[in-house]
Amino acid sequence: MESSSYVRIPVTDYYTAALACQAVLAALFVRERTGQGQRVWTSLMHGILALQAGNFVDWPGREIVYRDTPTYRLYRAGDGEWFFLACGNQSFWVKLCKVLGKPEWAGDPRFASWFGRRDNSDALTPLMEEAFASRPRDEWVRILTESDIPCAPTQPLQAFMSHPAVLHHNMVVEYEHAELGRLKMMGLPLRFSETPGVDPGPPPLLGQHTAEVLRRAGYRDGDIADLHRRGVIAGKDL
Structure with missing residues (x-):
């Protein structure tokens, strides 16, 4: 890839936790059906690979291509604001060409299919950037929405x-x-x-619920006070 981006949200951490949850639920289902328990596990490595499962589909001669998809990406409108275009199928593409006033794009063999538009993104993306720079963002969102072309403002x-x-x-x-x-x-x-x-x-604040938690665990107030006196526990509610 030509460049990298730092993602501030820890996507892998979250997704690995979701995988662990799925594994636990599956194991509980098996236990309910068979009476047999088992150990389940996953890892951050499993999580990051699972997120890229589509790239693991491989066959001889396949070329893994990292290119922008001109019809499924962010665009900057004429007022400098951004919106996301989700033109994911052929019918949306044909309507988009009409909306942009470029019906000839729909007949261009380079852009005739999703793969063609992706493979010729270096040619198509600048054309679309120029077209979307002609109006403010809100106007484009309104026009695209009225034409049933998926989009959303950032x-x-x-x-x-x-x-x-x-x-x-x-x-x-x-x-x-x-x-x-x-x-x-x-x-x-x-x-x-x-x-x-x-x-x-x-x-909560540090130690805000110390006494409350201990009472739920069966400790009496005298026991809690004794633990506090001896420096074993501390808390805001003591």
Whole structure:
């Protein structure tokens, strides 16, 4: 590849945890059916390779090509704002050519298929960049949406957190934090019809729930006080 990008989100860590969850669920299902338990494991190496499973499909003579796909990528509009174009099939491509005022592109043999557009991205991408630079982002999003061509504007995190769909699904919750004041956090990302669960609350201060946790574990107040006196435990609620 010509260049590399630093991804701030630890994608591999998250996906490996998801793989571990899938493995545990599968093992529990097997145990329910057979009565047999087993050890399950995965690793960060397994996770990063699983994310690239499509590139592992190989055969003699296959060339692994890393090229931009002109019809499935970010574009900068005329006002400097970005949007994502997801023109993933032939019908979208034909409509896109009409919207851009370039119907001849649909008949160009270089761009006749998805693979052709990918392989000739060096020729097609500059043409599309020039076309999209002719209007503001919001206007392009409106035009493309009205033509049933998938697209979406890029948004800063704060703007996305205020999106009506995000708020409708209660994905942003607010708490009063003892030190930080009003705190916004992500709500529960999973939903269950019968056991909806509760949002976990703000992150605790160090030792905020020491006594509470010990009481749940069966310790009496006198025992907790003794542990505190001897310096075994510390906490905000002692």
